[in-house]
Amino acid sequence: MSLLEVTDLSVVYEPKGAEPTYAVKDVSFALERGEFVGLVGESGSGKSTLGFAVTRLSKPPARISHGRIVVGGRDIAGLADEELRRQRQGGFAMVLQSGMNALNPVRTVRHHFFDIFAAHGHVDRRRREARARELVAKVELPDLVLDRYPGELSGGMRQRVSIALALSLEPQLMVFDEPTTALDVLVQHAVMRTIRDLQREEGFTALLISHDLGVVLESTSRVMVMHDGAIVEDGTSQQILHAPEHPYTQMLLSHYADPRAEVVELPGLAVRGGTISTASTRSDDAGQDGAVAPAARPSAVRAGAHRSAAREPVVVDHVSKVYPAPRRGQARVVAVDDVSFRLEPGQSMALVGQSGSGKSTIAKLVTGVERPTSGTVHVGDVRVDTLRRRGLRDLRRQVQMVFQDPYSALNPLHSVEYTLTRPVVNFSDLRGRDARRRVLDLLDLVGLSPVEQFAAKLPHQLSGGQRQRVVIARALACDPQVLIADEPVSMLDVSLRAGVLALLEDLRVQLGMSMLYITHDLLSARVVTDRIMVLHDGRVVEAGETAQVLRFPADPYTVALLDAVPQPGRAGDAA
Amino acid sequence: MNPTPAPAPASTAAVPDHAPSGPAPLWRTAVRGLATIWAVPKARLGLVILAVFLLTALFAPLLAPYGATDNSFGRNEAASAAHWLGTTAAGEDVLSQVIFGSRISVVVGFVAGALATAVAVLVGLSWGYARGFLADVANFVVNLFLVIPSLPLMIVIATYLQNSGLAMISIVIAITGWAWGARVLRSQTQSLRSRDFVTAAQFSGEGSWRIVFREILPNMTSLITGSYFGAATAAILAESGLSFLGIGDTSVVSWGSMLFWAQNSNALLTGQWLLLLAPGLCIALLATSLTLINFGVDGLSNPRLREGKGR
Numbered sequence: 001m002s003l004l005e006v007t008d009l010s011v012v013y014e015p016k017g018a019e020p021t022y023a024v025k026d027v028s029f030a031l032e033r034g035e036f037v038g039l040v041g042e043s044g045s046g047k048s049t050l051g052f053a054v055t056r057l058s059k060p061p062a063r064i065s066h067g068r069i070v071v072g073g074r075d076i077a078g079l080a081d082e083e084l085r086r087q088r089q090g091g092f093a094m095v096l097q098s099g100m101n102a103l104n105p106v107r108t109v110r111h112h113f114f115d116i117f118a119a120h121g122h123v124d125r126r127r128r129e130a131r132a133r134e135l136v137a138k139v140e141l142p143d144l145v146l147d148r149y150p151g152e153l154s155g156g157m158r159q160r161v162s163i164a165l166a167l168s169l170e171p172q173l174m175v176f177d178e179p180t181t182a183l184d185v186l187v188q189h190a191v192m193r194t195i196r197d198l199q200r201e202e203g204f205t206a207l208l209i210s211h212d213l214g215v216v217l218e219s220t221s222r223v224m225v226m227h228d229g230a231i232v233e234d235g236t237s238q239q240i241l242h243a244p245e246h247p248y249t250q251m252l253l254s255h256y257a258d259p260r261a262e263v264v265e266l267p268g269l270a271v272r273g274g275t276i277s278t279a280s281t282r283s284d285d286a287g288q289d290g291a292v293a294p295a296a297r298p299s300a301v302r303a304g305a306h307r308s309a310a311r312e313p314v315v316v317d318h319v320s321k322v323y324p325a326p327r328r329g330q331a332r333v334v335a336v337d338d339v340s341f342r343l344e345p346g347q348s349m350a351l352v353g354q355s356g357s358g359k360s361t362i363a364k365l366v367t368g369v370e371r372p373t374s375g376t377v378h379v380g381d382v383r384v385d386t387l388r389r390r391g392l393r394d395l396r397r398q399v400q401m402v403f404q405d406p407y408s409a410l411n412p413l414h415s416v417e418y419t420l421t422r423p424v425v426n427f428s429d430l431r432g433r434d435a436r437r438r439v440l441d442l443l444d445l446v447g448l449s450p451v452e453q454f455a456a457k458l459p460h461q462l463s464g465g466q467r468q469r470v471v472i473a474r475a476l477a478c479d480p481q482v483l484i485a486d487e488p489v490s491m492l493d494v495s496l497r498a499g500v501l502a503l504l505e506d507l508r509v510q511l512g513m514s515m516l517y518i519t520h521d522l523l524s525a526r527v528v529t530d531r532i533m534v535l536h537d538g539r540v541v542e543a544g545e546t547a548q549v550l551r552f553p554a555d556p557y558t559v560a561l562l563d564a565v566p567q568p569g570r571a572g573d574a575a
Numbered sequence: 576m577n578p579t580p581a582p583a584p585a586s587t588a589a590v591p592d593h594a595p596s597g598p599a600p601l602w603r604t605a606v607r608g609l610a611t612i613w614a615v616p617k618a619r620l621g622l623v624i625l626a627v628f629l630l631t632a633l634f635a636p637l638l639a640p641y642g643a644t645d646n647s648f649g650r651n652e653a654a655s656a657a658h659w660l661g662t663t664a665a666g667e668d669v670l671s672q673v674i675f676g677s678r679i680s681v682v683v684g685f686v687a688g689a690l691a692t693a694v695a696v697l698v699g700l701s702w703g704y705a706r707g708f709l710a711d712v713a714n715f716v717v718n719l720f721l722v723i724p725s726l727p728l729m730i731v732i733a734t735y736l737q738n739s740g741l742a743m744i745s746i747v748i749a750i751t752g753w754a755w756g757a758r759v760l761r762s763q764t765q766s767l768r769s770r771d772f773v774t775a776a777q778f779s780g781e782g783s784w785r786i787v788f789r790e791i792l793p794n795m796t797s798l799i800t801g802s803y804f805g806a807a808t809a810a811i812l813a814e815s816g817l818s819f820l821g822i823g824d825t826s827v828v829s830w831g832s833m834l835f836w837a838q839n840s841n842a843l844l845t846g847q848w849l850l851l852l853a854p855g856l857c858i859a860l861l862a863t864s865l866t867l868i869n870f871g872v873d874g875l876s877n878p879r880l881r882e883g884k885g886r
Contacts, residue, residue: 369774396778409771413793419779426780474779 002030003205004054004092004173009067009077011046011053014060023049023062025229031173031207036199038216038237039209040252041226042493043464050226051177051209055094056084071173088120093166095159097178102162103150109136109161110146116168135164138202140194156187160194167202174199177209184355185520189564192219211493213252214566217241225249241568255494256568259526259550266498269505269527311345311481311512312380314366314399319375321361321538335361336372337538345481348508348515350525350546352561353535359518362535363484366516367399368392379482397427400480402504404487406467410459416443416470417455420477427478442473446503465496472504476511483508483515489524501528522565526550534558608800611875618871624864628857632677641668643675643828651845660849663833664840672828673853679829680861683745683814688807690749695756695802700787702757703764717761720754729813733822744823748810756802763798767791797875804872808865815858830854 011024023046031037041047052058054069056076069077071091079087096102103112113132117123123131133143139160150158159179166174176195180188196219199206210216216223216237223240225233225248233246244250257264321336336358343349351359364370365377368384368391377384379398387395403409410419420439424430430438443451446469459467468488475483485504489497505528508515517529525532525546532549534542534557541555553559612618631638641648646666654661660669702713732747767773768791776786792799817823818831825832833854842850 367778393780396780401775401778403771403775405771409775411772411776411790411794414790422776422781423779471775474775477779 003033003035003072004031005068005070006030006054007068007070009050009053009069010065011049011058011062012065013049013062022065023229024053026067027229027231029224029231029234031205033172033205034203035222036196036206036208036220038220038223039207039226040211040213040216040223042211042252042495045226046229047209047211047226048177051094051175051207054207055092055173055175057094086120088169088171091169091171092173092175093169093171094175094177095163095166095179097181101158103158105150108147108149109153112161112165113146113168116165120169122170131168135168136161138167138198139164154187155183156191159183159191163191163195163198167198171204173205173207175207175209178211179208180215181211185564186354186560188215195219212566213249213494214256214568217568218566225252251495253568255498256566257523258567259522259565260562262551264523264526266501266523266527269498269502311514313345314343314482314514314516315376315378316341316343316362316366317376317378319362319365319372319377321358321365321370322373334538336365338375339535339538339540340375341533341540341543343482343514343516345514346508346512347531348505348517348529350517350519350529350532351535352519352522352525352532354520354561356537357535358538359535360486361538363401363486363516363518366482367401367484368395396480397478398480399482399484400475400478402468402472402475402483402485402488405491406464406471407459407491409471410467412459414458415455416448416457416459416462419470420455420474423474423477438477442477443470445476445507446470446473448473463496464492465500468492468496468500469503472500472507476507479511481513483513484518485515486518487520488517490519490521497524504528520561522550522561534561608796608875612868612871615871618868621864621867621870624860625868628677628681628861628864631674632681635674635678639668639671639674641671643667643672645671651840651847653847654849660853661847663836663850664842665836669833669850669853672833673830673857675828676830676833676854677857677861679741679827680811680814680831680858683741683748683829684807684811684861684865687745687748687752687810687814688803690745691752691806691810692756692799692803694749694753695760695806696792696799698753699757699760700764700792703761704768704783704787704791713761717754717757720751721758723751725751726813726816729817730820730822733817740824741827744814744817745810747817748813752806752809752813756806759802760795760798763795764791767794797872800875801869801872804865804869808862811858811862811865815854830858 007028009024009027010022012020012022014020025046027050039047039050049058049062052062053064056069056079058064064077067077068075071087074087076084076087103109107115110129110132113135114128117128117131132146136143136145141157141160141164145153145157145161150161153161159182163179179195180191183191192215195206195208206220208216208220213223213225217240220237222234222236224231225240225246227246227248233240233244233249235245240249241253244253251267254267257266317340319336319339320334323333323335325332339358339362341349351362353359361370365372366379366384368377368387372385375385379395382391382395382398384395417436417439420442421435424435424438424442428435428438439455440451443449443454448454448466448469454462454466454470459470462470472488483504488504489500492500501524504515504517507513515529517525519525529546532542532544532546533540534549534555536555536557542549542553542558549558550562553562613622644667646663648658648662648666648668650662650666651664652658652662658668658670660673662668663672698713698717702710702717705713729747729751732750733744736743736747764787773786773790776790781790814829815831815834818825818829819834819838821835823832825835831854834851837847837850837854842848
């Protein structure tokens with residue numbers, strides 16, 4: 001008998017004063033004991049809703065409209081709260097994406113364990129301490145952690161603690177909902193390994209929910225692919241990897257590649273060996289967010305044409321940035337340590353490293369948002385690090401920025417047109433009709449057509465990919481010479497990333513801009529940049545041509561970063 | 576998971592041919608805001624009570640059986656068919672006084688509340704956005720106003736400004752009542768200013784004032800409305816308090832001055848408890864209605880603040 005059997009499960013969202021929407025539609029599947037199954041889908045596919053439903057954690061306005069969830073021979077779909085609570089011990093547990101924020105900040109980790117033991121009474125009072133020690137050891141943490149408050153632990157450690165807490169109920173079924181998404185690349189890799197090892201040793205059944213097919217294929221033996229509330233493909237990892245049947249699965253898989261390969265190709269992005277070249281056809285890249293990136297358009301040429309200033313390099317010379325100690329007694333934070341580089345006009349360069357490596361600080365120094373502690377930054381003849389308010393405003397004509405999170409980079413209350421009109425009015429003489437025409441040209445340039453309709457929309461009416469296009473359009477409004485892109489695609493779904501990257505790369509070549517591309521994602525760095533700098537603890541550990549550095553990495557840190565890139569092809573390792 | 580319903584989109588059809596489309600017209604925003612507040616049962620009750628007081632104040636001459644200062648009746652009369660709430664020691668009709676008195680409380684409440692909120696918005700937003708020396712100065716001034724007990728300060732200012740009329744009372748209340756709102760708005764400004772869209776506005780070449788008032792301010796509608804109703808409540812109570820203490824013009828009929836005269840004439844000892852109860856109850860009810868409305872204000876701009884959608 002299967003451990004978990006889900007039959008015709010539907011979950012409906014019934015918000016007040018809005019149309020109900022079915023997030024999960026008539027889904028059926030079964031999990032066998034000891035299986036490690038992945039559930040993959042992009043945002044909005046209903047995968048998390050399904051995960052919450054099978055653990056009965058759905059909250060209003062979500063409601064299980066019909067279907068059966070049978071755990072160990074018992075239908076839990078309609079169980080009352082108290083019965084459900086008792087069922088949680090030895091039944092099912094869930095680890096959340098924000099699990100590290102799920103800990104109570106004013107109680108020690110030990111308290112968290114003891115609370116659970118007390119609530120279920122399944123551990124003898126005298127054995128509780130020993131059991132807590134045992135559990136933290138399982139997630140590879142030292143005993144000392146028990147005395148700590150959540151705020152004293154790193155994100156990865158907190159996520160490990162929440163896994164241990166879920167384990168403390170000795171569940172037969174563990175649901176991991178994006179357990180590593182909020183963590184740093186290298187930490188992500190380590191936590192996933194712990195989860196894999198645990199599952200093998202403890203033998204619980206695990207359901208891993210993730211948007212990242214690469215991560216899932218690496219760890220699980222069976223994968224379910226979810227799209228629009230339905231499971232479109234269900235097969236062993238090998239099948240999914242080598243012979244995906246559903247076009248959606250095939251599309252997802254096509255977005256993975258090894259950055260170390262000699263030739264790297266992503267949908268819509270050209271082959272980029274050692275030489276620069278752009279794709280000739282860009283028809284399919286943006287189909288997902290309902291927009292089509294234009295091939296070279298007259299408007300683009302016109303936009304670029306009315307600025308003929310000499311293109312000048314960005315020169316960063318022996319720059320350091322030291323922040324004062326966060327608390328008394330702690331050391332000062334050296335965010336950037338003696339970094340020098342030169343970004344030639346028209347060149348694109350990647351800055352890679354994990355969080356805290358100083359890559360975003362460098363972006364702030366180049367844009368004049370922060371001043372370096374020592375060293376100089378020049379954009380052409382302008383010395384950025386001494387600029388005052390007026391000078392900074394002029395600098396923005398030349399150096400613009402694309403932000404990481406398209407959801408917070410647009411003011412939710414302003415229409416797209418307002419957002420784009422402001423830089424046009426501030427940085428050019430265009431007014432009224434002319435300004436509006438320029439705004440529509442910009443929308444056209446980033447492939448948001450029909451332009452009139454998009455101009456009138458508010459941010460919440462746009463998808464993530466469309467928002468990021470608006471953010472890019474805003475950055476281009478004043479014809480900058482240098483574009484700083486800070487993780488421009490990390491918040492987007494895998495299938496949208498290639499489209500936005502292709503757009504950036506296209507525009508860069510068309511408009512002759514140089515780009516500083518900041519990322520932790522080596523694969524995307526490989527396809528859009530010529531040169532790369534690998535940063536670790538504020539220092540440059542490796543620099544050179546992108547293809548060269550990634551194919552033949554010299555520094556162990558670069559190698560570690562490369563190893564952390566999810567590889568569907570490594571699926572065999574886990575089995 | 577954040578399945579908050581998105582705010583109803585304003586009509587997306589027909590865009591004017593030129594000129595950037597600004598936010599929706601003010602009246603439409605106001606109507607939508609009112610509908611949001613109306614949707615909360617507690618706030619609905621508050622709105623109804625407030626509406627009753629507003630109508631009473633507006634149509635006082637029609638509703639009141641006699642003039643407010645008409646002292647041609649018997650003194651200290653108990654409630655009767657002719658005088659529902661009895662008469663005062665000076666021989667005025669208590670019901671008529673209560674009805675006319677609502678005008679003062681409502682006007683002072685809303686005017687002083689508006690003044691206090693305006694100061695709070697100006698100070699709070701620029702304080703939250705500024706950094707360095709100016710922020711420190713603002714911090715000092717606001718803290719100063721917060722630690723000085725406001726009633727004594729009001730009394731001092733009001734006595735100093737002799738023959739204080741309604742306008743003066745409103746100003747005094749505004750001066751002593753803005754600090755709390757400023758502090759709340761400042762924290763929200765600080766949290767909003769670190770959002771990417773503010774940095775993005777800087778990159779778009781926007782000046783500081785425009786960022787504060789076009790980018791940040793509209794995202795705080797519910798806080799500002801809330802702090803307005805809070806300030807109005809405080810103003811109504813403060814006005815009554817001042818009048819009760821006999822500060823200000825005691826010849827003007829307001830709920831506060833009614834209490835003052837009732838106290839002076841030992842109304843409780845003469846068994847005329849209605850003289851104290853009627854205006855007291857009205858003050859309490861009006862203040863309660865505003866507090867109830869504040870329950871509904873939370874929904875005004877919060878769904879939009881939580882714009883980032885869950886994965």
